[in-house]
Amino acid sequence: MTIVEVNDLSKKYGELMAVNGLSFSIEEGEIFGFLGPNGAGKTSTINMLTGLSRPTSGQIMIAGFDAVKEVKRAQRIMGVVADESNLYGEMNGFDNLCFCAALYGMRKAEREQRAGQLLAEFQLTGAQDRPFRAYSKGMRRKLTIAAALIHQPKILFLDEPTTGIDVASARQIRKMIKDLKKQGTTVFITTHYIEEAERICDRIAFLVDGKIVRIGTVAELMADTESEHQLELTLDRSIPQLVETEFKQHFPSLRLENRGENASLLAAPHRIALSPILRYLEEKGIAVYEAREVRPSLEEVFVKITGIEATKLNPEKEGGKQ
Amino acid sequence: MKTWIAFWNILKKDMRNYYLKPPNISWGIIFPLAWTLMQLIRAPQSFEINQLLPGLMAMSILFGSTSMLAVTITFERRGRSFDRLLLAPISLTTMVLAKTCGAILFGVFNAFIPVLFAAFFIDLAGTNWLLLSFGVLMIAVTSTLLSLVIAVSVREVFEAQTFSNFFRFPMLFLCGLFFPVSKLPLFLRPLAYCLPLTYGADLLKRALMGGGMMSIGLNSVVLLAMAGLLFVFAERCIRRKWIL
Numbered sequence: 126m127t128i129v130e131v132n133d134l135s136k137k138y139g140e141l142m143a144v145n146g147l148s149f150s151i152e153e154g155e156i157f158g159f160l161g162p163n164g165a166g167k168t169s170t171i172n173m174l175t176g177l178s179r180p181t182s183g184q185i186m187i188a189g190f191d192a193v194k195e196v197k198r199a200q201r202i203m204g205v206v207a208d209e210s211n212l213y214g215e216m217n218g219f220d221n222l223c224f225c226a227a228l229y230g231m232r233k234a235e236r237e238q239r240a241g242q243l244l245a246e247f248q249l250t251g252a253q254d255r256p257f258r259a260y261s262k263g264m265r266r267k268l269t270i271a272a273a274l275i276h277q278p279k280i281l282f283l284d285e286p287t288t289g290i291d292v293a294s295a296r297q298i299r300k301m302i303k304d305l306k307k308q309g310t311t312v313f314i315t316t317h318y319i320e321e322a323e324r325i326c327d328r329i330a331f332l333v334d335g336k337i338v339r340i341g342t343v344a345e346l347m348a349d350t351e352s353e354h355q356l357e358l359t360l361d362r363s364i365p366q367l368v369e370t371e372f373k374q375h376f377p378s379l380r381l382e383n384r385g386e387n388a389s390l391l392a393a394p395h396r397i398a399l400s401p402i403l404r405y406l407e408e409k410g411i412a413v414y415e416a417r418e419v420r421p422s423l424e425e426v427f428v429k430i431t432g433i434e435a436t437k438l439n440p441e442k443e444g445g446k447q
Numbered sequence: 448m449k450t451w452i453a454f455w456n457i458l459k460k461d462m463r464n465y466y467l468k469p470p471n472i473s474w475g476i477i478f479p480l481a482w483t484l485m486q487l488i489r490a491p492q493s494f495e496i497n498q499l500l501p502g503l504m505a506m507s508i509l510f511g512s513t514s515m516l517a518v519t520i521t522f523e524r525r526g527r528s529f530d531r532l533l534l535a536p537i538s539l540t541t542m543v544l545a546k547t548c549g550a551i552l553f554g555v556f557n558a559f560i561p562v563l564f565a566a567f568f569i570d571l572a573g574t575n576w577l578l579l580s581f582g583v584l585m586i587a588v589t590s591t592l593l594s595l596v597i598a599v600s601v602r603e604v605f606e607a608q609t610f611s612n613f614f615r616f617p618m619l620f621l622c623g624l625f626f627p628v629s630k631l632p633l634f635l636r637p638l639a640y641c642l643p644l645t646y647g648a649d650l651l652k653r654a655l656m657g658g659g660m661m662s663i664g665l666n667s668v669v670l671l672a673m674a675g676l677l678f679v680f681a682e683r684c685i686r687r688k689w690i691l
Binding site: 215 | 452453455456457460464528530532533535537
């Protein structure tokens with residue numbers, strides 16, 4: 126069942142077209158990712174979906190509600206994690222969660238019980254009495270996500286949830302996102318980490334300059350760009366020149382490339398049957414230790430489709446944050 | 448959806464986090480005390496507490512209700528914690544009411560500190576308490592809403608402070624508390640009648656000393672109308688400027 130339906134959504138700030146005619150839908154229980162560089166329109170889109178910003182044009186339906194006209198009804202079933210950890214610095218972790226629960230009309234006993242449960246789930250019970258401003262970046266992020274989950278939303282919007290936090294916290298957040306999916310929660314996530322999108326998203330949309338340039342599962346995105354199939358062979362020695370020439374005559378549809386001392390690459394426009402090759406090489410006295418299908422990474426696919434270098438997508442990666 | 452739970456908790460959070468902090472409470476006490484002392488030192492012979500009291504109360508309300516709201520809202524907007532309120536499934540009206548209630552209550556609390564001090568020195572038996580309370584409340588409401596309009600108009604905390612002073616000081620000197628409106632230069636008089644504090648101060652004077660420039664009815668109607676207009680204007684500004 127479709128939980129989010131977006132049609133021809135646009136947002137203009139003055140002369141700048143931040144979001145340009147987006148159309149997509151998200152199925153219930155799906156993890157849907159927006160992948161794009163800074164300024165691609167990810168946050169503008171999430172702001173429109175959650176009611177923090179008004180679309181210039183287009184339609185947003187969330188769980189049957191028109192999220193532009195009936196924004197408050199749609200907000201009841203949403204949890205939102207902004208790209209900054211935006212809780213109240215002077216309040217402690219427990220009070221922050223209870224306050225967020227109160228905004229959804231939860232009664233005292235119910236909100237205290239839920240806050241305690243979430244603090245335990247996020248391993249923050251020991252820090253529940255500390256003011257939010259005294260938390261580390263990772264802890265802040267976790268508490269911000271816990272606050273978005275306090276009213277058990279049907280759909281969770283996460284805007285760059287792991288940006289700038291330590292590896293352990295990022296891993297825990299990714300695991301939490303996968304666990305939420307198991308519980309039936311729909312997750313909409315924006316990220317500029319390709320590996321993150323690949324690891325957790327059921328479907329990904331590549332967003333560039335406010336437009337979706339490609340949308341699909343990781344497998345679909347990769348299949349779109351695969352022009353040839355490749356096999357990498359690990360051998361006991363390199364293939365002699367004479368054998369290589371004979372090989373090319375024997376298998377005219379295959380392209381053979383020597384890759385270093387003990388490795389060769391086979392490429393073809395079709396799937397490569399392995400057994401005739403193994404037999405042939407064995408006859409020539411060459412042992413094959415390993416045969417591995419080589420597939421392009423999502424990063425390569427992204428670069429190929431969008432023309433944007435991966436370093437531009439994820440500039441802080443080189444700083445070792447992820 | 449139990450809106451009152453959200454309303455009460457926003458109000459409670461603001462009271463705890465901002466208004467009931469020791470520096471704010473001490474400000475509410477020190478400010479009228481310092482002003483009284485200044486008047487006493489300046490002219491000890493002509494010092495009359497009952498004449499000073501309406502002005503002191505009006506100042507306490509004005510500074511009490513406007514000093515925090517614009518700053519805290521701008522601060523919360525900068526830290527984006529204010530987005531939590533915009534994302535909550537409560538109406539904008541409920542949110543605005545909850546945010547302003549804290550400042551209104553703080554203004555009312557500040558107003559009665561000078562009254563408490565004055566009670567030790569003068570007889571307040573002739574005071575119309577009902578009228579005084581209404582006047583205090585209406586000054587607090589209009590000042591708070593004015594402060595909200597300022598909060599919506601600025602981006603930075605320092606801008607909120609500067610803008611607040613830009614409104615507060617001219618208001619104090621034009622509202623008839625220190626110089627009667629009738630003695631103001633002719634070109635300033637229309638401006639004085641555009642200020643809610645002029646009508647509120649008139650109610651305070653009437654409640655404490657009798658007399659007054661305008662009738663209770665006129666003062667009340669103008670104050671209620673100004674409060675309504677300011678509320679609608681503030682809410683409209685929020686919709687236009689904060690939900691982009």
